[in-house]
Amino acid sequence: MSRRTRVLIWVLPLSFLAAFYIYPLASILGLSFGRGEGGLLAPISKVLGDAGLRGVLWFTFWQALLSTLLTLALGLPGAWLLARFEFRGKALLRALSGIPFVLPTLVVAAAFTALLGPRGWVNLGLMQALGLETAPIQFVHTLWAILVAHVFYNTTIVLRMVGDFWARLDARTEQAACTLGASAWQSFRRVTLPLLMPAIAAAALLVFIFDFTSFGVILVLGGPRFATLEVEIYTQTIGLFNLPTAAALALLQLASTLGLTLVYTRLARRISRPLTLQNAGRGARRLTSRRARWAAGAFLAGLALFFVLPLGGLAARSVSRLDAERRQRGSVETGLTLDYYRALGENERRDIFFAPPGQAIATSLGYAGATVGLALLIGLPAAWALAKREQDFLTRALDPILMLPLGTSAVTLGLGFLVALDHPPLDLRASPVLVPLAHTLVALPFVVRSLTPALRSIRPRLREAAAMLGATPRQVLRHVDAPLVGRAALVAATFAFTISLGEFGATALIARPEYPTIPLMIYRLIGQPGALNYGQALALSTILMGVTAVGMLAIERLRFAEVGEF
Amino acid sequence: MMMKTLFLGLSIMLALTACGADEPRTLTVMTHDSFAVSEEVVAAFEAEHNAQVQFLKVGDAGAATNRAVLAAGNPLADVFYGVDNTFLSRALEGEIFEAYESPLLAVIPDAFELDAAHRALPVDYGDVCLNYDKAYFEDKGLTPPKDLDDLLAPDYAGLLAVENPATSSPGLAFLLTTIGRYGETGYLDYWQGLVDNDVLVVNDWETAYYEVFSRWGGDRPIIVSYGSSPPVEMIFAEEPMEAPPTAAVVSDGSCFRQIEFVGILAGTEQRKLAEAWVDFMLSPTFQEDMPLQMFVFPVNPEAKLQAEFVDYLAVPDETAFVSPAAIAEKREEWIQAWTEVVLR
Numbered sequence: 001m002s003r004r005t006r007v008l009i010w011v012l013p014l015s016f017l018a019a020f021y022i023y024p025l026a027s028i029l030g031l032s033f034g035r036g037e038g039g040l041l042a043p044i045s046k047v048l049g050d051a052g053l054r055g056v057l058w059f060t061f062w063q064a065l066l067s068t069l070l071t072l073a074l075g076l077p078g079a080w081l082l083a084r085f086e087f088r089g090k091a092l093l094r095a096l097s098g099i100p101f102v103l104p105t106l107v108v109a110a111a112f113t114a115l116l117g118p119r120g121w122v123n124l125g126l127m128q129a130l131g132l133e134t135a136p137i138q139f140v141h142t143l144w145a146i147l148v149a150h151v152f153y154n155t156t157i158v159l160r161m162v163g164d165f166w167a168r169l170d171a172r173t174e175q176a177a178c179t180l181g182a183s184a185w186q187s188f189r190r191v192t193l194p195l196l197m198p199a200i201a202a203a204a205l206l207v208f209i210f211d212f213t214s215f216g217v218i219l220v221l222g223g224p225r226f227a228t229l230e231v232e233i234y235t236q237t238i239g240l241f242n243l244p245t246a247a248a249l250a251l252l253q254l255a256s257t258l259g260l261t262l263v264y265t266r267l268a269r270r271i272s273r274p275l276t277l278q279n280a281g282r283g284a285r286r287l288t289s290r291r292a293r294w295a296a297g298a299f300l301a302g303l304a305l306f307f308v309l310p311l312g313g314l315a316a317r318s319v320s321r322l323d324a325e326r327r328q329r330g331s332v333e334t335g336l337t338l339d340y341y342r343a344l345g346e347n348e349r350r351d352i353f354f355a356p357p358g359q360a361i362a363t364s365l366g367y368a369g370a371t372v373g374l375a376l377l378i379g380l381p382a383a384w385a386l387a388k389r390e391q392d393f394l395t396r397a398l399d400p401i402l403m404l405p406l407g408t409s410a411v412t413l414g415l416g417f418l419v420a421l422d423h424p425p426l427d428l429r430a431s432p433v434l435v436p437l438a439h440t441l442v443a444l445p446f447v448v449r450s451l452t453p454a455l456r457s458i459r460p461r462l463r464e465a466a467a468m469l470g471a472t473p474r475q476v477l478r479h480v481d482a483p484l485v486g487r488a489a490l491v492a493a494t495f496a497f498t499i500s501l502g503e504f505g506a507t508a509l510i511a512r513p514e515y516p517t518i519p520l521m522i523y524r525l526i527g528q529p530g531a532l533n534y535g536q537a538l539a540l541s542t543i544l545m546g547v548t549a550v551g552m553l554a555i556e557r558l559r560f561a562e563v564g565e566f
Numbered sequence: 567m568m569m570k571t572l573f574l575g576l577s578i579m580l581a582l583t584a585c586g587a588d589e590p591r592t593l594t595v596m597t598h599d600s601f602a603v604s605e606e607v608v609a610a611f612e613a614e615h616n617a618q619v620q621f622l623k624v625g626d627a628g629a630a631t632n633r634a635v636l637a638a639g640n641p642l643a644d645v646f647y648g649v650d651n652t653f654l655s656r657a658l659e660g661e662i663f664e665a666y667e668s669p670l671l672a673v674i675p676d677a678f679e680l681d682a683a684h685r686a687l688p689v690d691y692g693d694v695c696l697n698y699d700k701a702y703f704e705d706k707g708l709t710p711p712k713d714l715d716d717l718l719a720p721d722y723a724g725l726l727a728v729e730n731p732a733t734s735s736p737g738l739a740f741l742l743t744t745i746g747r748y749g750e751t752g753y754l755d756y757w758q759g760l761v762d763n764d765v766l767v768v769n770d771w772e773t774a775y776y777e778v779f780s781r782w783g784g785d786r787p788i789i790v791s792y793g794s795s796p797p798v799e800m801i802f803a804e805e806p807m808e809a810p811p812t813a814a815v816v817s818d819g820s821c822f823r824q825i826e827f828v829g830i831l832a833g834t835e836q837r838k839l840a841e842a843w844v845d846f847m848l849s850p851t852f853q854e855d856m857p858l859q860m861f862v863f864p865v866n867p868e869a870k871l872q873a874e875f876v877d878y879l880a881v882p883d884e885t886a887f888v889s890p891a892a893i894a895e896k897r898e899e900w901i902q903a904w905t906e907v908v909l910r
Contacts (some may be wrong), residue, residue: 110777113777118784119783119785140777219770220769220770224767224768235732235733238626238629238632241632241656323805339804349602349858351605351859352621353602414625415632418624422637422642423640508599508625509624509625513599513623524600527772529791529798530801530802531799534782535804
């Protein structure tokens with residue numbers, strides 16, 4: 001590949017990042033440091049010298065590490081079962097695990113409180129069974145709540161990224177190892193795991209960065225005794241208007257992400273190797289032994305329950321009379337109702353910002369579709385360039401930068417968007433384009449990380465062979481790369497789709513108020529007292545779950561129809 | 567002569583295109599994400615002034631204020647509505663507003679006018695008060711609290727939940743209530759008493775109201791919410807109710823009054839239209855629309871309240887007061903001291 005082509009490939013992703021990431025971020029950081037005295041260094045040394053803030057940094061780090069390990073512990077066995085075995089409801093389980101990704105934290109917190117809160121089903125059951133006066137399980141506002149919520153949100157990343165890669169590893173290599181006398185464990189440890197490492201590392205990095213920048217989970221489920229850097233940035237920015245300190249913290253967060261990503265990229269280049277990927281499903285078999293079947297069944301059932309219980313509870317509450325829950329005296333009927341769903345379509349107060357649910361769904365899906373398109377358009381060339389064996393300096397330098405948007409404080413970047421993109425050359429205020437642009441920024445790291453392991457694994461010889469046989473570069477791309485990458489592209493599309501559907505922080509700052517997305521409407525409703533408001537928030541959350549599940553299953557179908565066979 | 571006629575003709579043409587331009591002017595109003603208004607109210611303004619009103623929502627009140635301060639002098643809107651008295655000093659020090667003495671200020675009580683220079687004009691108020699779950703107290707045969715002092719009594723141990731002032735606007739308002747009530751020397755002692763009585767702290771109103779409050783399945787029957795919450799519970803009930811299921815504690819000095827302001831953003835090119843919008847927000851048409859849309863109440867005494875609020879809204883006679891300047895100056899210090907006592 002000529003140097004010119006290489007530079008050309010980078011033009012699109014780079015100019016996107018320059019315009020919509022680096023420019024707004026630099027603007028807000030510059031503005032923030034400009035407001036303080038002592039320029040750049042004073043706030044940074046102040047932050048590093050403050051024992052309380054150092055504590056925040058330390059907590060941010062270890063809770064993210066612990067959350068990531070727990071997510072891997074649940075996700076890896078799940079990925080293995082999804083990849084290697086045939087069972088009914090596979091697609092459903094995959095879709096189910098992706099639903100939490102789109103749900104607002106307040107709603108997930110409500111779901112967990114209904115299960116594990118002081119008056120939740122589990123505690124009430126135990127109190128009744130054991131004759132206790134007080135709730136035996138303390139869950140909300142503990143470290144456990146934070147960890148469980150992080151696992152709940154992020155397991156899907158491991159299931160998808162590792163599971164998909166695993167499904168396409170040739171099972172015969174393991175079988176060969178076994179034939180040569182290796183035990184199942186040895187063959188996993190020596191053969192499968194090394195081949196799998198690039199995907200595991202990529203998934204772990206994404207999960208870690210997500211947990212490292214966690215905000216809503218810490219605030220709502222962790223409570224006031226826990227704070228991550230992102231929470232601290234929020235209080236410094238909104239509550240105290242200490243912009244220099246907030247900017248210093250944002251830089252610290254960014255530096256941590258950058259450091260971690262650098263370690264990852266070095267590692268990733270060392271551990272990835274070309275291998276023959278095969279059609280997914282070819283390596284899948286049925287479990288034969290009874291014990292294995294039982295163990296796998298129990299694990300999968302547990303995994304499914306982990307998602308079904310909170311999500312199902314949420315859906316159930318959206319059709320129950322909420323007042324009845326507290327046995328209120330009077331005329332309130334108990335039982336089921338569709339009132340909340342009906343109320344969603346009514347605009348009794350004639351609010352100018354009212355949006356019927358159909359419109360909100362259409363708006364959300366429109367943004368999600370645009371995000372998928374944009375993220376693939378920009379992510380594919382970037383991933384392709386990153387996957388090249390012969391890497392030049394440009395590529396090596398740019399690799400970590402692609403990851404940074406995910407590790408950037410959403411509060412800071414959101415303000416940066418508002419500050420930088422409201423005047424020429426980029427005057428995008430109140431433009432509907434701004435929302436998919438912001439969503440693409442978050443989705444891009446996922447898209448790139450989903451694609452790169454697949455692209456790297458293509459044997460160069462395959463391309464060379466095709467070229468030798470007279471294929472033009474375009475034909476190589478079309479007939480060699482595209483089919484091999486198609487599946488990974490669909491995983492990437494799923495991520496972009498769910499990220500966009502669930503995004504709230506940036507959307508709240510830049511969306512047109514007349515066209516709210518579903519999460520915006522949920523937040524609006526849950527911020528007001530009254531059964532109808534809360535019930536409508538639950539109803540909309542249930543609709544959001546449905547839209548997500550249907551969307552993901554549709555993408556899954558696409559996968560089998562178009563790029564399943566080659 | 568010829569030249570003169572030509573000139574005259576040109577002037578007439580220019581005047582015609584200027585006056586007869588049916589193209590409506592656009593007024594951009596920046597606000598926070600809880601802003602709501604009825605369609606016909608906005609339509610009335612647009613018809614009267616041949617204007618089109620575009621709303622920009624840029625996050626919560628704090629985020630919106632920050633945004634306005636960062637763009638001071640080069641605003642992205644003509645008017646900013648939604649800065650409250652806890653953020654007022656930030657806005658005024660940031661010099662984001664142009665002064666405008668609206669004729670309607672004449673009827674608005676002086677107590678609402680916190681900016682003597684008329685850069686920020688009061689639009690509405692809402693009180694942050696303790697709310698309690700009536701059924702809980704009836705079931706237990708316990709007297710509901712009547713005052714902040716009651717919360718220190720052993721009978722009320724483990725009953726109260728409040729929001730964190732560092733992350734929540736009603737949480738900050740309640741901290742300010744205690745500072746206004748017990749003074750800078752006494753408020754920490756009061757909080758120590760609450761801690762000894764097992765107060766629960768959560769980060770946001772939504773958690774306090776829908777997870778922790780016994781009205782909604784939690785186990786705390788007293789929480790910090792708004793004076794408007796009890797009537798709003800009735801308005802948004804599933805089935806018609808005879809009385810609100812909750813009540814607000816409104817004894818003297820037990821609530822904090824949040825006042826929201828509107829101002830013309832410095833540097834606007836639509837000064838006249840912006841003035842008209844400010845006047846409109848202070849007029850009875852808009853003022854009467856606010857309670858059912860945003861659950862805040864008119865500062866204009868000529869505006870009439872809806873029946874739901876006349877019957878069930880408890881309004882405190884006297885609220886705890888802390889000046890915006892003191893809030894701006896000491897906010898961080900107070901929150902830090904509070905954190906030391908309550909969370910550590």
